[in-house]
Amino acid sequence: FDPEESCSIRSNTIMGDNNERERTFIMVKPDGVQRGLVGQIIQRFEQKGFKLVAMKFTWASESLLKEHYADLAGRPFFAGLVKYMNSGPVCPMVWEGLNVVKTGRQILGETDPAKSLPGTIRGDYCIQVGRNIIHGSDAVESAKKEINLWFKPEELIKWKSNEDPWLYE
Numbered sequence: 001f002d003p004e005e006s007c008s009i010r011s012n013t014i015m016g017d018n019n020e021r022e023r024t025f026i027m028v029k030p031d032g033v034q035r036g037l038v039g040q041i042i043q044r045f046e047q048k049g050f051k052l053v054a055m056k057f058t059w060a061s062e063s064l065l066k067e068h069y070a071d072l073a074g075r076p077f078f079a080g081l082v083k084y085m086n087s088g089p090v091c092p093m094v095w096e097g098l099n100v101v102k103t104g105r106q107i108l109g110e111t112d113p114a115k116s117l118p119g120t121i122r123g124d125y126c127i128q129v130g131r132n133i134i135h136g137s138d139a140v141e142s143a144k145k146e147i148n149l150w151f152k153p154e155e156l157i158k159w160k161s162n163e164d165p166w167l168y169e
């Protein structure tokens with residue numbers, strides 16, 4: 001029994017070979033890591049049906065974080081944001097699936113945890129905007145930029161999930 005072969009036969013039969021879908025960049029921030037929430041966060045994306053394409057555990061440099069948050073460089077909280085994001089390791093990931101950028105943001109909740117509904121990650125696990133435990137791309141274009149910034153192309157793993165035909169018509 002070759003699981004890889006069985007996997008590709010099933011997916012090829014039902015979906016064809018071009019089943020690459022939208023991708024988003026999700027990152028557990030240093031407070032999420034310190035508070036032991038990496039597993040819970042992964043579980044929510046997995047259970048929804050999204051497919052993990054890349055993941056690492058890293059302590060991001062200030063220069064990488066400044067580039068990641070370049071759009072916010074003029075904001076008064078920028079220096080504090082970079083310091084917070086550089087205060088410990090983070091867990092950046094790439095998730096794939098239909099509408100994963102928009103749905104991913106819904107799974108995260110609002111930027112400000114106080115405005116996030118229970119049932120969302122920020123609604124359930126955190127309190128303040130400056131310690132909101134997770135990042136998620138806000139658009140398909142920014143997802144592409146962020147994925148390129150945090151991952152090398154060879155770190156994005158191509159694989160076929162046996163769940164595909166049970167998730168998509």
Ligand SMILES: Nc1ncnc2c1ncn2[C@@H]1O[C@H](COP(=O)(O)OP(=O)(O)OP(=O)(O)O)[C@@H](O)[C@H]1O
Nearest residue numbers: 072077081110111129130131132134135136137138
């Ligand atoms: N008023 C604020 N005070 C402190 N930190 C803030 C404030 N506003 C935003 N931030 C921090 O900057 C991050 C980026 O802000 P942005 O407005 O881009 O929100 P977002 O896109 O929901 O967040 P993220 O990009 O982290 O998913 C927020 O997630 C939060 O950590």
